Amino acid sequence: MSPIVFEISLIVATFNRCHSLARLLKSLDCLELPDAGTLEVLVVDNDSTDGTRGLLLEKQQRSLKYSLTVLHEPQRGKSAALNLGLKNCRGKIICVVDDDVVLDSQWIRGVRESHQICHFDALQGRVLPGVDPFGNTADPNKLYYYNIPIVDYGDQSKAIRGLTGTNMSFKRGVFERVGFFDIRLGPGASGFSEDTEFSRRIRAAGFNIGYTPYPVVYHELDPARYGRRYNRAVQHRKGLSRSIYREESMFGKVLPELVGNCFKFCIYAALGKTGKLYRTEGRILRGLGYLQGRVRASKGRQ
Helix, strand or coil, X not given: CCCCCEEXXXXXXXXXXXXXXXXXXXXXXXXXXXXXXXXXXXXXXXXCCCCHHHHHHHHHCCCCCXXXXXXXXXXXXXXXXXXXXXXXXXXXXEEEECCXXXXXXXXXXXXXXXXXXXXXXXXXXXXXXCECCCCCECCHHHHHHHCCCCECCCCCCEECCCCCCCEEEEEHHHHHHHCCCCCCCCCCCCCCCHHHHHHHHHHHCCCCEEEEEEEEEEECCCHHHCCHHHHHHHHHHHHHHHHHHCCCCHHHHHHHHHHHHHHHHHHHHHHCCHHHHHHHHHHHHHHHHHHHHHHHHHHHHC
16 A cells, blocks of 8 residues: 655644643644645654643544644754654655744645745745733734744745744755754754754755745744843854854954944944844854854864
């Protein structure tokens, strides 16, 4: 008997986010699906220690309008978990979303139609702010403050350089040529950049990447992520992650950009430009993280 082939495979890597995952699974139940062969969902539990296993077991026992496969990856790291999903998925189109989003009810339609009408091999879907645990929405004038990935390039498809793993998809042929995610990168490892490095290999293999506004997800607002302190830590980890897979000129780019951002920081602080100050501080920490990573790598080679 030939193995079942689905139109779309959705891979979700999860670790100790039981309540967030429950909201995502609930949104899956609300998807408008043409038929049972449209979607398979692979949830990869990255060795969670909260109630994730019980939640997934209960979900598997229910009658669902899509195929649900639960996998366990003991090696810590989002990339390792995603790779296990890639090894087991059977869809013609492979999608990845984070475990702290909810899907719009038209998400499947958005994925299908985008891949039908767009000439891109890999697509970045729209990521909008959702609600906090109390149901409150984001202040549109302070979106930076929530420290969530927001992707919204408007209502038209367009070419872009990179994917954000919060809501992305690609044709199976892309994976077959590009391969797996780099397990040195991403949450549980370096912290970030597994999607950025993957995008670089997609482009290097001759594929093109585009943005589509139609498959929409809503990213939860987590009060633990709000504010400058969290942003500083995140940006520093992004710099460290970048140093693992990308080598840039210290004197031609890294140091001049760092000095320039320090200068801008002083100007924005004097002018009271809160938003620009916030973002520039993040760029400074990212630059410092990159420098630290390069120094560590240099010492390791000695």
